[in-house]
Amino acid sequence: MTRRRRLAAGNWKMNGTSAELAEISAVITAHPAPDCEILICPPATLLERMSRDIGEAPIAVGGQDCHREEAGAHTGDVSAAMLVDAGAAYVILGHSERRQDHGETNDDVRAKARTALATGLRVVICVGETLTEREASNTLDIIGGQLAGSIPDLVTGENLVLAYEPVWAIGTGKVPTTDQIGEVHDFIRLQLEKRLGEGVALSVRILYGGSVKASNAAEIFAVSNVDGALVGGASLKAADFAPIIVALDAAGQRVPG
Numbered sequence: 351m352t353r354r355r356r357l358a359a360g361n362w363k364m365n366g367t368s369a370e371l372a373e374i375s376a377v378i379t380a381h382p383a384p385d386c387e388i389l390i391c392p393p394a395t396l397l398e399r400m401s402r403d404i405g406e407a408p409i410a411v412g413g414q415d416c417h418r419e420e421a422g423a424h425t426g427d428v429s430a431a432m433l434v435d436a437g438a439a440y441v442i443l444g445h446s447e448r449r450q451d452h453g454e455t456n457d458d459v460r461a462k463a464r465t466a467l468a469t470g471l472r473v474v475i476c477v478g479e480t481l482t483e484r485e486a487s488n489t490l491d492i493i494g495g496q497l498a499g500s501i502p503d504l505v506t507g508e509n510l511v512l513a514y515e516p517v518w519a520i521g522t523g524k525v526p527t528t529d530q531i532g533e534v535h536d537f538i539r540l541q542l543e544k545r546l547g548e549g550v551a552l553s554v555r556i557l558y559g560g561s562v563k564a565s566n567a568a569e570i571f572a573v574s575n576v577d578g579a580l581v582g583g584a585s586l587k588a589a590d591f592a593p594i595i596v597a598l599d600a601a602g603q604r605v606p607g
């Protein structure tokens with residue numbers, strides 16, 4: 351069986367100033383040598399300082415978005431090369447808040463991903479259905495369309511991470527059942543196999559995101575094809591995020607190598 355390195359990713363969204371950098375030091379102290387990979391995506395303003403503070407500790411940093419163009423007249427936007435320059439190894443793309451707040455389409459996400467990959471970033475591409483879509487039994491159709499439209503060619507098992515984030519579970523405290531999570535994650539794996547072939551598809555990590563916290567993490571991490579989590583609110587404080595890393599490490603140890 352392919353061994354995928356589990357990933358605990360924190361998405362700080364529009365939260366955090368330099369005062370909050372201490373939270374990362376606390377995560378490092380709690381997890382000096384984690385089994386899983388840890389990624390924090392702070393606001394762009396904190397990237398450089400956070401990556402400098404992390405130094406040699408095993409935590410990667412990432413951006414929350416980048417522009418589809420390499421550079422140019424795009425006031426307020428951040429390019430993939432700027433993220434790399436500030437120390438980022440990853441970028442989150444197509445988060446539902448970007449899709450909703452900024453009207454990002456699958457086509458935008460694919461174009462951004464192409465630029466990010468060409469710049470050497472790994473991409474965390476987000477997909478997920480709204481409550482209306484789930485209630486209309488359209489979940490798998492929606493996810494299938496987002497996958498087909500958002501993932502560019504030339505992805506590999508190393509540079510692509512998928513995040514399944516049901517829009518109705520983000521920041522709401524509502525979490526799908528483990529059966530619902532498993533159904534979507536198995537479906538995503540199958541779609542990746544069809545598109546990329548089994549070898550690549552089995553190496554891509556698929557994260558679950560949406561109201562993950564210490565109290566539900568172990569149950570979610572036990573679901574098939576869940577390789578980690580994309581965590582919003584509970585990634586802001588080390589006291590909340592560190593136990594999620596513990597749960598992910600423990601889940602990894604149960605998987606036969």
Ligand code: PGA
Pocket residue numbers: 361515519520521522559560561562580581582583584
């Ligand atoms: P949440 O956010 O953990 O606060 O629900 C998850 C996300 O949007 O990535």
